[in-house]
Amino acid sequence: MSDAQRAALERVALAMAGRGWAVFPIMPNRKWPPAWHRKDTCPGRGPCAAEHVTPESLATTDPETITRVWATAPYNVAVFPGKSGWHVIDCDVRKPDEPAGPDGWEELQALAAVRGGPLPYTWTTSTPSGGRQLWYPVPPGVRLGSTVKWIAGHVDTRGWGGYALAPGSVREDGAYELLDDTDGPPLPGWLIQASVKLPPAGNSGRTEKAVAAPSAYAAKAVRAECDRVAAAPSGQRNKALSTAAYALGQLVGARLLDKDYARAELRAAVAAWNTPDSAVKDDGVIETALAAGEGNPRRITPRQGTRRAA
Numbered sequence: 001m002s003d004a005q006r007a008a009l010e011r012v013a014l015a016m017a018g019r020g021w022a023v024f025p026i027m028p029n030r031k032w033p034p035a036w037h038r039k040d041t042c043p044g045r046g047p048c049a050a051e052h053v054t055p056e057s058l059a060t061t062d063p064e065t066i067t068r069v070w071a072t073a074p075y076n077v078a079v080f081p082g083k084s085g086w087h088v089i090d091c092d093v094r095k096p097d098e099p100a101g102p103d104g105w106e107e108l109q110a111l112a113a114v115r116g117g118p119l120p121y122t123w124t125t126s127t128p129s130g131g132r133q134l135w136y137p138v139p140p141g142v143r144l145g146s147t148v149k150w151i152a153g154h155v156d157t158r159g160w161g162g163y164a165l166a167p168g169s170v171r172e173d174g175a176y177e178l179l180d181d182t183d184g185p186p187l188p189g190w191l192i193q194a195s196v197k198l199p200p201a202g203n204s205g206r207t208e209k210a211v212a213a214p215s216a217y218a219a220k221a222v223r224a225e226c227d228r229v230a231a232a233p234s235g236q237r238n239k240a241l242s243t244a245a246y247a248l249g250q251l252v253g254a255r256l257l258d259k260d261y262a263r264a265e266l267r268a269a270v271a272a273w274n275t276p277d278s279a280v281k282d283d284g285v286i287e288t289a290l291a292a293g294e295g296n297p298r299r300i301t302p303r304q305g306t307r308r309a310a
């Protein structure tokens with residue numbers, strides 16, 4: 001590989017770091033492995049003197065470190081989204097030996113339609129195999145891991161514990177490319193909910209209730225309340241948020257809506273205000289008003305579409 005290509009990848013690494021994304025070098029022309037030892041071959045020296053450290057913990061936005069590392073080889077650029085406050089929805093293509101059916105991108109769009117959630121345009125990359133990866137900022141206070149074939153058969157997610165290659169990275173079969181350089185809104189609540197991998201039932205003493213997809217009625221109410229929150233002018237945000245959270249809390253109390261879902265959607269709506277400094281206060285308003293509404297459950301007639309007689 002020419003020095004021009006090495007220099008290009010160094011620029012990619014610096015550009016990703018400039019977006020606040022923690023990067024780590026991957027062996028040239030590969031998507032794996034990282035230019036780092038594995039735990040089972042840990043020499044126990046240097047950064048690992050106390051204990052083995054992972055590429056994720058070493059991933060950095062520091063330009064000096066990046067310049068030093070990428071000066072030595074044309075490393076591909078891994079971004080660790082969890083550490084960077086982002087989440088990557090990774091839509092794969094179907095393998096040649098798979099029967100005909102939807103690919104990951106089609107599965108994701110179908111899922112968005114079923115959940116009644118938006119699938120906003122956002123920063124998107126293509127993979128050499130023809131897949132696409134959607135990069136969304138994660139709302140404050142939300143921590144997401146990574147999943148494999150969890151939200152759909154050809155859709156993985158990359159949060160904490162996962163990484164994705166930056167556009168400009170190359171493999172033998174092609175390059176990762178930037179399809180859309182628009183920075184999208186925070187990860188929609190329905191996608192947060194879909195990306196949460198719950199522990200298997202019966203594996204712990206606690207009862208982990210699966211988060212139910214809301215009914216069409218509840219989903220519509222959530223969208224309407226969250227739209228009002230997101231659109232509230234700055235002087236009326238506190239009131240709008242507490243009103244919306246109370247209304248959704250009433251649906252939670254009536255067992256029409258999952259509380260985690262309501263909370264995630266409200267947080268995503270608040271994130272549209274783009275004032276991260278007030279996130280703690282906003283979370284407090286959400287919790288208080290949700291709980292208050294929960295204590296005064298909404299009474300809904302069957303006509304409004306909750307539960308039909310079987």
Ligand SMILES: [Zn+2]
Binds near residue numbers: 037038043044
């Ligand atoms: Zn080590």
